[in-house]
Amino acid sequence: FVSLLPSDKVLNIAHRGASGHAPEHTLIAYDLAEKMNADYLEIDLHMTADHQLVAIHDEDVGRTTNGVGFVSDLTLAELKELDAGTWFNQAYPELANPDFIGVTIPTLAEIFELFGLDSDYYIELKDPDDEMIDAFLTVLNKYDLLEADKVIIQSFSQKALTNIHAQYDEIPLIQLLSKSKTKSANYKKIRQYAAGVGLPFQTLDKAFIEKIQGNGLHVHAFTVNETEDMERLIDWGIDGIFTNYPDRLADVLW
Ligand code: G3P
Ligand code: MG
Numbered sequence: 001f002v003s004l005l006p007s008d009k010v011l012n013i014a015h016r017g018a019s020g021h022a023p024e025h026t027l028i029a030y031d032l033a034e035k036m037n038a039d040y041l042e043i044d045l046h047m048t049a050d051h052q053l054v055a056i057h058d059e060d061v062g063r064t065t066n067g068v069g070f071v072s073d074l075t076l077a078e079l080k081e082l083d084a085g086t087w088f089n090q091a092y093p094e095l096a097n098p099d100f101i102g103v104t105i106p107t108l109a110e111i112f113e114l115f116g117l118d119s120d121y122y123i124e125l126k127d128p129d130d131e132m133i134d135a136f137l138t139v140l141n142k143y144d145l146l147e148a149d150k151v152i153i154q155s156f157s158q159k160a161l162t163n164i165h166a167q168y169d170e171i172p173l174i175q176l177l178s179k180s181k182t183k184s185a186n187y188k189k190i191r192q193y194a195a196g197v198g199l200p201f202q203t204l205d206k207a208f209i210e211k212i213q214g215n216g217l218h219v220h221a222f223t224v225n226e227t228e229d230m231e232r233l234i235d236w237g238i239d240g241i242f243t244n245y246p247d248r249l250a251d252v253l254w
Contacts, residue, residue: 011240
């Protein structure tokens with residue numbers, strides 16, 4: 001399955017969509033990422049109280065909507081009443097756009113309805129349990145995305161990734177590691193179920209990237225927004241970069 005990960009180029013992964021330019025995890029941010037030639041749309045998923053999969057980073061809606069509460073305590077209908085764009089205009093007045101006002105939290109199905117097989121998806125399961133994994137795989141299959149090689153699945157949860165690998169060993173899986181885990185992780189063990197790892201870029205240097213790659217793993221770095229950091233990582237042989245500015249990375253890679 002490592003072969004299913006493109007290895008002829010540095011992957012341009014639009015972190016929460018083009019989230020430096022538009023409210024994260026909205027259809028507008030994903031559309032902008034496509035227009036900026038990102039290779040992948042990074043989508044963070046949570047499951048609602050009524051078992052729907054929605055694109056939002058935090059477990060709580062407070063930072064990116066006008067609502068309150070945990071995604072897992074709210075139904076899709078309740079989430080759909082929330083404004084997931086106006087916060088961006090308030091936080092970044094210089095980037096404010098009336099088109100952002102009133103945009104809603106998208107479901108995974110809505111994203112696939114809009115972008116379908118034209119896009120590639122790098123999907124993170126946040127705090128996944130077996131029920132969420134099953135719901136997720138069901139939606140992927142409904143939109144024929146699995147056999148189309150259009151999806152990379154990522155998670156901090158080793159349990160979730162090994163569960164998925166036991167069912168589908170052809171999907172490229174990325175084990176995400178937090179800063180405190182990057183040095184102690186067992187990369188040989190990770191290679192048994194994953195095609196690569198995603199690490200905070202601040203933990204990386206050339207030797208460490210090469211050490212991990214020596215275990216047959218791709219190395220993807222998050223979240224890189226400054227051109228000089230992008231250039232340094234590319235020089236060190238990074239395989240993919242998560243960025244809020246896919247336009248900036250596309251310019252560096254050109
Ligand atoms: O999924 C890669 C990166 O996004 C992990 O960090 O917190 O932005 O989801 P986070
Ligand atoms: Mg993520």
